[in-house]
Amino acid sequence: MSDSEKLKAAVEVWNAKADKTAARFPERKQAFVTGSNAPVNRLYSPLDTQDKDYLESVGLPGEYPYTRGVQATMYRGRLWTMRQYAGFASAEDSNARYKYLLAQGQTGLSVAFDLPTQIGYDSDHALAAGEVGKVGVAIDSLEDMETLFAGIPLDKVSTSMTINAPASVLLAMYIAVAEKQGVSAEKLEGTIQNDILKEYIARGTYIYPPAPSMRLITDIFAYCSAKVPNWNTISISGYHIREAGSTAIQEVAFTLADGVAYVEAALKAGLDVDDFAPRLSFFFNAHNDLFEEVAKFRAARRVWAHIMKDRFGAKNPKSLMLRFHTQTGGSTLTAQQPENNVVRVAIQALAAVLGGTQSLHTNSRDEALALPSEDSVRIALRTQQILAYESGVAETPDPLAGSYYVETLTDSIEKGVMEYIRRIDDLGGAVKAIEKGYIQQEIQDSAYAWQMGMEKGERIVVGLNKFQVKEASPKGLLRVDPAVGERQVAKIAALKAKRDNATVKGALEALKKAAEGEDNLMPLILEAVKVYATLGEICDVLRNVFGEYRPSVMF
Amino acid sequence: MERKIRVIVAKPGLDGHDRGAKVIARALRDAGMEVIYTGLRQTPEQIVQAALQEDADVVALSILSGAHNHLFPRVVELLREKGAEDILVFGGGVIPEDDIPFLKSKGIAEVFGPGTPTQTTVDFIKTHVKRS
Numbered sequence: 272m273s274d275s276e277k278l279k280a281a282v283e284v285w286n287a288k289a290d291k292t293a294a295r296f297p298e299r300k301q302a303f304v305t306g307s308n309a310p311v312n313r314l315y316s317p318l319d320t321q322d323k324d325y326l327e328s329v330g331l332p333g334e335y336p337y338t339r340g341v342q343a344t345m346y347r348g349r350l351w352t353m354r355q356y357a358g359f360a361s362a363e364d365s366n367a368r369y370k371y372l373l374a375q376g377q378t379g380l381s382v383a384f385d386l387p388t389q390i391g392y393d394s395d396h397a398l399a400a401g402e403v404g405k406v407g408v409a410i411d412s413l414e415d416m417e418t419l420f421a422g423i424p425l426d427k428v429s430t431s432m433t434i435n436a437p438a439s440v441l442l443a444m445y446i447a448v449a450e451k452q453g454v455s456a457e458k459l460e461g462t463i464q465n466d467i468l469k470e471y472i473a474r475g476t477y478i479y480p481p482a483p484s485m486r487l488i489t490d491i492f493a494y495c496s497a498k499v500p501n502w503n504t505i506s507i508s509g510y511h512i513r514e515a516g517s518t519a520i521q522e523v524a525f526t527l528a529d530g531v532a533y534v535e536a537a538l539k540a541g542l543d544v545d546d547f548a549p550r551l552s553f554f555f556n557a558h559n560d561l562f563e564e565v566a567k568f569r570a571a572r573r574v575w576a577h578i579m580k581d582r583f584g585a586k587n588p589k590s591l592m593l594r595f596h597t598q599t600g601g602s603t604l605t606a607q608q609p610e611n612n613v614v615r616v617a618i619q620a621l622a623a624v625l626g627g628t629q630s631l632h633t634n635s636r637d638e639a640l641a642l643p644s645e646d647s648v649r650i651a652l653r654t655q656q657i658l659a660y661e662s663g664v665a666e667t668p669d670p671l672a673g674s675y676y677v678e679t680l681t682d683s684i685e686k687g688v689m690e691y692i693r694r695i696d697d698l699g700g701a702v703k704a705i706e707k708g709y710i711q712q713e714i715q716d717s718a719y720a721w722q723m724g725m726e727k728g729e730r731i732v733v734g735l736n737k738f739q740v741k742e743a744s745p746k747g748l749l750r751v752d753p754a755v756g757e758r759q760v761a762k763i764a765a766l767k768a769k770r771d772n773a774t775v776k777g778a779l780e781a782l783k784k785a786a787e788g789e790d791n792l793m794p795l796i797l798e799a800v801k802v803y804a805t806l807g808e809i810c811d812v813l814r815n816v817f818g819e820y821r822p823s824v825m826f
Numbered sequence: 827m828e829r830k831i832r833v834i835v836a837k838p839g840l841d842g843h844d845r846g847a848k849v850i851a852r853a854l855r856d857a858g859m860e861v862i863y864t865g866l867r868q869t870p871e872q873i874v875q876a877a878l879q880e881d882a883d884v885v886a887l888s889i890l891s892g893a894h895n896h897l898f899p900r901v902v903e904l905l906r907e908k909g910a911e912d913i914l915v916f917g918g919g920v921i922p923e924d925d926i927p928f929l930k931s932k933g934i935a936e937v938f939g940p941g942t943p944t945q946t947t948v949d950f951i952k953t954h955v956k957r958s
Contacts, residue, residue, distance in 0.1 A: 387840065640922060744923035
């Protein structure tokens, strides 16, 4: 009898025994499932993985298909970047928070902008009332950006900016601030999110319709590949898709389908795949089901490597590597017994590290209640530092590889992802699938199923639908000073009084003309921000030329 | 036949988080109500206009951006100006508990925080709806 036959026989005997045990002492549930409802077997053994060609399907760390990570030595070489997303109120307040985080050992910046900034409105716009400085920092002009990074040398930090529809404008401002610091654009390192498709799907800060939005994005790809070579030009994001309620498989599937759409748009714009693909980066969520999450990251890397190689013929190994940032799952945090969130965040951060993330944001315990306080942010950062320096999980790449369970999960996620991508291809690609509402509907169905599962008690959330206590309302929440809006409005008025308004007008007119034609818009936007045209003025020019996106509403 | 309770679920302000609004909309529909979801980025004026046009009994507001103290009271104020103060208005989202007394004093009937079962919202509407 071969080893495998022996094992098969042993497993059969074991199964019979386990069935008997289960008959006497019933298992806790009829069916065991992962966090996103995939079945979990009673046993995983070498039988589940023995048919695989290891080198072809898993491979070694830093080698195709990158299942085990994008670098050979992973965290033995350099730890992941600890990057806490932060920003609130004014540029002055946020600048102080960044300096605090850097002093606490954070290794990269991540800028949160307020909603008016993200939607291309100045703080004095009617729709900005009540929103200025609330979920991030208000940036109206280059002046604010200069304050935001005052005293932070831009050749020494990498900066990630969560900005999408007006990404070109904020990137232009960053380049202009660096120039004033004497730092050339070639030296800049960082990321703009710049992922409009997931805004239509899940996050909501869109401005223009898909076609001109895709043009703005490919303009950035082209501009940066020539002038800002170390900049990640896009962060294709599954984070918000997951937060909107998707499963793990849907998170990866819809993100990679968006990725395919960006690559196709860039190819159509005449770019060479290996010129821009190495600068594509990704952004995923980490939820509580540890093994499924680890498998998700591994599967995502493998699927992307196959897509880039087989579908797009990329040659540069860097084009095949899916590099990603992770943020722990905001929607998994509870407003009830918020201290428990520290533990959730630790498990999720562990999943991200075991999954080989390049950078990580850990959420703060109080985020189901308000923006995080300084104490909460410090605990969140310390969680990463404990993982990095005390837990031992960073000492060898992809330590869960070879686990029968994790490898099997990785394969099944890959399969589910490929099925979705095929379906989306059949619908005409991600843009069409979004316009038809297909992707949104799939996510909403999952979100509703999750909610109902919880309300029926099939899903336990500790402190929420089990183990509740009576509690006093939490103290020490961060509150944004409501006067921040008035101060921003005054700043804009002062700026408009002192800048050279004729030059601003000229720059905006030149931008309008270019937008009506086909030239790359980045240089014109850079010119406009340098003469202190405001974000709202620049976005209004483009609104007038491109129009605005009007979603179809459904639930 | 009894008229169904008509609900406008609305997202005031610029906030794009509408997982909760959509889940609530669906749960209310499954509970037999007629539900209209406005979509994102509605001004208080647009929400009130929709409520009047649709002859709504209830306006359910969802916000996670922190702009609730500005936007929620404005909706109630505009409804009053239009003589529609009998429309039940309540809200939900990420709203600090300290803000709730202020919102209630401005006519927001209730504020539901994260983790509220949808059934609680259904029951609340059935108990408190003033017209229909």
